[in-house]
Amino acid sequence: MSLQPFLLLYLIVSVHGWQNADVRLNLDGDYSKGVGVLEMFFTSVCNPQPCTKTWVAVCGNSINFRAVSTACRQLGYCTANNYRISSNFSPSSDHYISNIQCPLVSHYQHDPLHLLRCPHGSVTYSGTKLCDAVFINCTSDCLLKDIKYPGQIHIQRDGLAPSSGVLQLYLNNEYLPLCHSGITQQAANSTCRTLGYTNALTSTTPLAKCNSWNISTELCTKSSYDCLTDCINNLKNYTKHLCSYYFITCTFNESIAAIESSGSQLLCSLNDDLNDSSDSKDNVNLETFKVLFSLAVIIIFCESLLTCIYCIYIHRHKCCNAYGRLNDQA
Numbered sequence: 001m002s003l004q005p006f007l008l009l010y011l012i013v014s015v016h017g018w019q020n021a022d023v024r025l026n027l028d029g030d031y032s033k034g035v036g037v038l039e040m041f042f043t044s045v046c047n048p049q050p051c052t053k054t055w056v057a058v059c060g061n062s063i064n065f066r067a068v069s070t071a072c073r074q075l076g077y078c079t080a081n082n083y084r085i086s087s088n089f090s091p092s093s094d095h096y097i098s099n100i101q102c103p104l105v106s107h108y109q110h111d112p113l114h115l116l117r118c119p120h121g122s123v124t125y126s127g128t129k130l131c132d133a134v135f136i137n138c139t140s141d142c143l144l145k146d147i148k149y150p151g152q153i154h155i156q157r158d159g160l161a162p163s164s165g166v167l168q169l170y171l172n173n174e175y176l177p178l179c180h181s182g183i184t185q186q187a188a189n190s191t192c193r194t195l196g197y198t199n200a201l202t203s204t205t206p207l208a209k210c211n212s213w214n215i216s217t218e219l220c221t222k223s224s225y226d227c228l229t230d231c232i233n234n235l236k237n238y239t240k241h242l243c244s245y246y247f248i249t250c251t252f253n254e255s256i257a258a259i260e261s262s263g264s265q266l267l268c269s270l271n272d273d274l275n276d277s278s279d280s281k282d283n284v285n286l287e288t289f290k291v292l293f294s295l296a297v298i299i300i301f302c303e304s305l306l307t308c309i310y311c312i313y314i315h316r317h318k319c320c321n322a323y324g325r326l327n328d329q330a
Contacts, residue, residue: 019043019163019201021116021252023071024055025136031160034138038071040115045095047125056123058115059098059131060085066102068136070112074196075162078142087132096131097123113196116252145175151229151270153194155248164249167191169213169228177212177245191228192250194268198257201249214241227268 018024020043027036038058044051058071069079102118112118145154152170155162156177167183168175180203183191188200215232 017159017164018161019249019251021114022161022163023058023074023115024160025071025075025138034072034075034077034140035136038068038134038136040097042095042123045123047095047123054095057096057131058100058134059096060134061131062099062101063134064101066104067100067115067118068134070102070115070118071136072138073113073144074115075138076144077138077140078144078147079139081137081139083134083136085132085134095123095125097121098131114252116254116257117196148173149269151227151268153191153228153268155195155250158247163197163251165247167246167248169215171213176240177210179212179214179241179243180246181243182215183246187228187231188246188248190226190231191248193226194228195250197250198253199251201251203247203249209242209244211240212243212245214239214243229268229270 018041020041022041024031024039024041025034025036026039027033030036039055040058041053041055043053045054045056063085065080065083068083072078072080097120099121100115100118101120102112102115145152148170150171152175154168154170154175155165156168157165159165167178167188169178183203185200185202188203189198192198192200
């Protein structure tokens with residue numbers, strides 16, 4: 001039996017592990033339940049020396065519900081169900097990060113997708129008692145990948161780390177991987193920013209092949225796009241193709257985050273006419289009709305109101321009926 005598939009799997013797993021600023025929920029050593037103590041991974045913590053990779057406890061002081069919901073979204077959930085702060089939980093680190101506060105926004109589709117996109121303190125070393133930990137319960141019955149829209153990006157994980165896996169794109173009512181040959185490094189960076197990260201590491205080409213979306217991202221000539229959909233070329237001509245799919249690994253660099261923003265559904269969603277579903281088109285047409293009808297009613301009402309005001313203050317010998325028409329006063 002050939003050792004090539006096993007060697008390739010080893011290389012992928014060894015290279016694509018936890019990345020800088022990844023989060024996990026630690027439930028007594030189980031990180032797969034969507035519930036537990038919030039921890040964050042840093043690849044270079046230098047206090048004390050020497051610098052090392054380590055998990056860092058996230059403090060509960062000043063944290064708000066929007067911040068814990070952002071942590072859940074970073075793990076692929078829509079939002080948090082609840083959270084509590086307690087000193088009874090034992091963090092697995094002697095470092096901590098505190099004062100994470102995410103801004104108020106109107107809807108989770110427009111919220112930050114990465115915890116370090118929010119204002120926060122620096123990583124601190126504690127030789128004695130750590131701060132009170134944050135215990136989070138994410139809403140497990142709602143996943144971001146299920147909020148489907150044309151152009152939706154999803155990483156099909158190869159493990160527990162939310163930042164690496166097979167890159168998938170939602171088009172024509174289905175998720176499919178993207179062919180490796182069509183994705184440039186700049187496009188990979190834009191993909192990661194769509195998901196809240198700052199940039200992508202260099203990708204390897206997996207041995208496996210499967211039906212994938214065959215698209216070109218040659219228009220993505222710079223790394224400053226916030227959405228992968230900004231740099232897809234000839235999207236209306238996309239096809240399914242048997243090819244090696246793209247395995248992506250995203251990371252977070254705070255120096256890049258200071259000058260580059262991240263995407264969201266509001267920014268990155270494609271037009272619905274790229275979806276072949278007649279139902280979705282009918283829904284769009286119905287919503288358009290409702291908006292136009294509402295505008296017509298408002299215009300008629302305003303016209304009647306202005307006529308009445310003119311009647312009352314200019315022609316005092318006349319009055320208005322209910323339809324805004326002038327009547328002779330008896």
